[in-house]
Amino acid sequence: MRVITFGTFDVFHVGHLRILERAREYGDFLVAGVSTDSMNYSKKGRYPVYDQNERLQIIQALRCVDKVFFEESMELKRHYIESHLADILVMGDDWAGKFDEFSDICRVVYLPRTPSVSTTAIIEKIRIPKS
Ligand code: C2G
Numbered sequence: 001m002r003v004i005t006f007g008t009f010d011v012f013h014v015g016h017l018r019i020l021e022r023a024r025e026y027g028d029f030l031v032a033g034v035s036t037d038s039m040n041y042s043k044k045g046r047y048p049v050y051d052q053n054e055r056l057q058i059i060q061a062l063r064c065v066d067k068v069f070f071e072e073s074m075e076l077k078r079h080y081i082e083s084h085l086a087d088i089l090v091m092g093d094d095w096a097g098k099f100d101e102f103s104d105i106c107r108v109v110y111l112p113r114t115p116s117v118s119t120t121a122i123i124e125k126i127r128i129p130k131s
Pocket of ligand 1: 006007009015018071091093094114115116
């Protein structure tokens, strides 16, 4: 079974690791789509802290990830699922219901997010207060 998941994975943390490890357990091949910097800019109005090549390299190096690619647009999800021959789409439950439209071509699974960790919280924690 081939599993696909998507994410920005900026300032990589244990919540990212856990979703990727759990996604991999749903099959025997995990493909991870890493969102591009320009996709982030158009979605959130800001660039990630780590650029897309750094984020891709980190995800690629993980034992639980078999293949990586750049996710250039949210609108291409159906194309990515099909072209990577994915049987199962796994996402964190902050996306619950959002990708149900793809259940005609694959199984769609939402897993609970790891509590108390996020890129935003880490950035806040290390931000040096301006004096
Ligand atoms: N995640 C998690 N636990 C956390 C934080 C994140 O399980 N504490 C999961 C999210 O639910 C998501 C994955 O880690 O499935 C990646 O999260 P982000 O890097 O925040 O990615 P996002 O901006 O949601 O990008 O096409 C969809 C986008 O590419 C998803």
